[in-house]
Amino acid sequence: MRHFHDQLQDLLQKIVLMGTAAESMIQIATRAMMERNEALTDAVLAKERTVNAMQIEIDELAVRLTALQQPVGADVRFLFMATRITTELERIGDQACNICQNLHFVLQVPPLRPLVDLPIMAELAQKMVRDSLTAMINRDCAMAEKVMQEEETVDAFRDQIFRTLLTHMMADPGTIQRAISLILISRNLERIGDHANNIAEEVIYWVQGRDVRHPSLRNGEPRDGGHSSATQTM
Amino acid sequence: MRHFHDQLQDLLQKIVLMGTAAESMIQIATRAMMERNEALTDAVLAKERTVNAMQIEIDELAVRLTALQQPVGADVRFLFMATRITTELERIGDQACNICQNLHFVLQVPPLRPLVDLPIMAELAQKMVRDSLTAMINRDCAMAEKVMQEEETVDAFRDQIFRTLLTHMMADPGTIQRAISLILISRNLERIGDHANNIAEEVIYWVQGRDVRHPSLRNGEPRDGGHSSATQTM
Numbered sequence: 001m002r003h004f005h006d007q008l009q010d011l012l013q014k015i016v017l018m019g020t021a022a023e024s025m026i027q028i029a030t031r032a033m034m035e036r037n038e039a040l041t042d043a044v045l046a047k048e049r050t051v052n053a054m055q056i057e058i059d060e061l062a063v064r065l066t067a068l069q070q071p072v073g074a075d076v077r078f079l080f081m082a083t084r085i086t087t088e089l090e091r092i093g094d095q096a097c098n099i100c101q102n103l104h105f106v107l108q109v110p111p112l113r114p115l116v117d118l119p120i121m122a123e124l125a126q127k128m129v130r131d132s133l134t135a136m137i138n139r140d141c142a143m144a145e146k147v148m149q150e151e152e153t154v155d156a157f158r159d160q161i162f163r164t165l166l167t168h169m170m171a172d173p174g175t176i177q178r179a180i181s182l183i184l185i186s187r188n189l190e191r192i193g194d195h196a197n198n199i200a201e202e203v204i205y206w207v208q209g210r211d212v213r214h215p216s217l218r219n220g221e222p223r224d225g226g227h228s229s230a231t232q233t234m
Numbered sequence: 235m236r237h238f239h240d241q242l243q244d245l246l247q248k249i250v251l252m253g254t255a256a257e258s259m260i261q262i263a264t265r266a267m268m269e270r271n272e273a274l275t276d277a278v279l280a281k282e283r284t285v286n287a288m289q290i291e292i293d294e295l296a297v298r299l300t301a302l303q304q305p306v307g308a309d310v311r312f313l314f315m316a317t318r319i320t321t322e323l324e325r326i327g328d329q330a331c332n333i334c335q336n337l338h339f340v341l342q343v344p345p346l347r348p349l350v351d352l353p354i355m356a357e358l359a360q361k362m363v364r365d366s367l368t369a370m371i372n373r374d375c376a377m378a379e380k381v382m383q384e385e386e387t388v389d390a391f392r393d394q395i396f397r398t399l400l401t402h403m404m405a406d407p408g409t410i411q412r413a414i415s416l417i418l419i420s421r422n423l424e425r426i427g428d429h430a431n432n433i434a435e436e437v438i439y440w441v442q443g444r445d446v447r448h449p450s451l452r453n454g455e456p457r458d459g460g461h462s463s464a465t466q467t468m
Contacts, residue, residue: 052448
């Protein structure tokens with residue numbers, strides 16, 4: 001089965017590449033916002049094609065390996081994780097594109113104010129994506145859990161940015177359209193944080209066999225009798 | 235293999251039940267909005283627990299069947315579709331909860347105006363979810379394609395509602411907070427339409443083996459040599 005595990009390793013590498021591309025989309029979109037440079041948004045849209053193509057390639061490979069290699073245990077979990085993580089990464093790319101769309105109006109008009117806390121929030125969201133991928137590469141559940149804890153900070157940024165911009169709009173209705181665009185960008189970033197959180201949950205599922213997606217339902221017991229560590233099989 | 239196909243049929247039934255629950259969450263959230271009845275939002279939150287529990291149950295079953303039954307062809311596609319569709323349905327439920335959250339402020343204050351086109355948009359989004367599930371039950375790719383075409387209408391509603399509410403806010407800054415809540419609800423409905431669209435894409439993938447998720451990349455050729463109809467194997 002050595003050959004099979006090389007193929008799984010290859011699949012993991014592809015996910016990492018796709019993740020790196022999605023992460024760079026967030027970074028470029030953020031730069032476009034901070035440097036008020038709309039030309040950069042073209043680079044984001046170009047990268048989206050790459051990310052989408054990688055999703056198709058990885059999912060196809062996961063299905064093919066499942067049909068041909070008849071995997072068991074942590075390898076089955078890995079293949080299901082793969083297709084769920086590509087979904088998250090593809091949507092992270094979508095959100096970067098949505099940020100560019102929401103920037104379109106913002107960059108036509110004078111800046112509202114030093115961008116509230118959006119750049120810090122963007123950096124946090126990007127870090128969450130990067131850390132969730134690092135957790136996957138290293139099968140590091142502690143790191144995955146740290147990513148999951150950062151969702152609260154993202155939500156706090158979202159609420160604070162909302163309140164600040166609301167005050168602006170109330171005081172000066174001339175700022176309404178710009179402020180709404182910025183509120184929508186903060187929602188795009190919030191969703192990127194959500195997706196990173198989902199990736200972190202998938203890593204824990206793969207490595208430990210615990211489904212931690214809905215903590216209020218159960219306390220994450222192994223869900224397929226799988227105590228077997230992923231490192232044993234891959 | 236008769237037994238295995240009974241198990242797959244059982245899995246399909248569970249997805250339908252989960253879908254029905256998610257769809258009812260949209261319906262109840264919409265009623266809460268139209269009847270200005272915040273008590274109804276509790277029912278939405280209660281149903282979310284059911285939907286989440288079903289996601290865990292279905293995903294667990296899909297992984298177990300894959301490991302034990304060593305499926306091939308359309309059955310592998312079905313199992314991967316299952317876990318991707320539960321992701322969509324769970325997020326439809328999340329969006330219904332977000333609508334309830336956004337309603338919270340709206341229902342504390344006098345109504346802005348007869349709710350723009352939100353109720354019609356909500357009905358359309360709900361119909362898309364129902365139709366995507368019907369397409370799955372009947373393996374009906376024509377119906378799935380119809381769902382995918384409705385995304386344009388959803389986007390048109392989103393833009394029209396945005397413009398109307400923007401005009402309101404400009405004319406009367408006292409309406410800003412209510413209007414933003416309604417704009418956010420229109421975005422929640424847009425995302426529900428997106429998720430229904432994704433379910434429809436999964437149905438086509440399962441039945442025809444064509445990946446239609448990124449039409450700009452390729453024209454949906456079979457991606458795993460799979461011309462075999464799903465009806466043959468299930």
